[in-house]
Amino acid sequence: MSVIQVKNLRKSFGQLEVLKDINVEIKEKEVVCVIGPSGSGKSTFLRCLNRLEEISGGQVIVNNHDITDPKININTVRQEVGMVFQSFNLFPHKTVLENVTLAPIKVLGMGKEEAEKTALELLTKVGLKEKANGYPGELSGGQKQRVAIARALAMNPKIMLFDEPTSALDPEMVGDVLEVMKDLAREGMTMVVVTHEMGFAREVGDRVIFMDGGFIVEENLPDELFSNPQHERTKAFLSKVL
């Protein structure tokens, strides 16, 4: 069953057309990695999936909600779709614990005690239980990103979107974050990951999408795509990054 269906998706910023006719289906429990050169539109594509970017044309269906329908309540759809950003975007005026409990309490109306219990479980899972009462400013980049993952998971989402989650991290921090993401994948989370970590894409991805110039140029099983790319542009990109 497809949990995400994208049909003829287009996105323009003014005159600049960033996404041109994107078509893709993502199945439940699938881990899809999106790779491509910068400016290829891969982040914009991801941000269209929870409508952080207004969609210019086409149709995007997420968890059976047509999010291109202007009448849809996008907030309810977003509750089911977690997102992790390159720059973490933790709330600096809230403690680590409050970062994780805020949305369950305010959006889902969960009781404080229950929210904190879940939050502590999630923080334990990402290895940061002891930081619960600290502030984001006291954490390293890798720790911040793991808190951001816990924060998204606290809403118990059906889908997780990752927008270059390790690009802003020091190299020695990348491993911890990828480990958490691997665990998630193993537990059967549906994940769409925009990434430059080819190793991760190859090891964890069920499918890899290569984007360039606002199009999906090629998609395939990771091993196939990396060892036997079909398109010139894919070959050129992979020869630079591998």
Added chain:
Amino acid sequence: METIVAALPYLLKGLQVTLYIFVIAVILGFIIGTVIALFRLAPIKILNWIAKIYIDAIRGTPFLVQLFFIYFGLNSLSWISFNSTTAGIITVAINAGAYFAEIIRAGIQSIDRGQTEAARSLGLTGSQNMRFIVLPQAFRRMLPTITNQSIISLKDTSLLSIIGIADLTQQGEIQASATFESFKIWLIVGIIYFIVIYLLTILANFLERRFQLR
């Protein structure tokens, strides 16, 4: 010394009026400022225009003209009538509101877009995002400028003596002409204003430390 001791009760009575007007006007002004700032940032053209016209009109005219317009001008219309204290509070509030609006707008805009994106991606509505994420952070950044504008508004209240409000300045004038001791009276009036503003600064510093961004 005797002059001062005799005048002091009157001056302190004036101070009471000054503080009364100041506190109400600044609170009102802050509410007006928040609403106008949200108008300016709203994705609705008409609201943007209302906010812009309001801010430009207030910034582009002297305080005293605003005071005369509200007290004499509006009061001369047959269907409107208020006393001098009300006129004073309205003028200070409307005046401060325009400046607060710009301070608050700049404060909101200084918060990284990523904060809003993170909040919205968690399912928070636009107004929940403002309440729980953007405004609390913006407020901390705005505190020093808010303090500044409040001090300016406090000093602006001394102009209200012109329309006959018995504030600290008005009481000073009365005492100065009654005692013929202008030097002493105006010195002591100045000192009283200074002390009040100094206490306000200490309060602001305390708040700033209290709400420090971590």
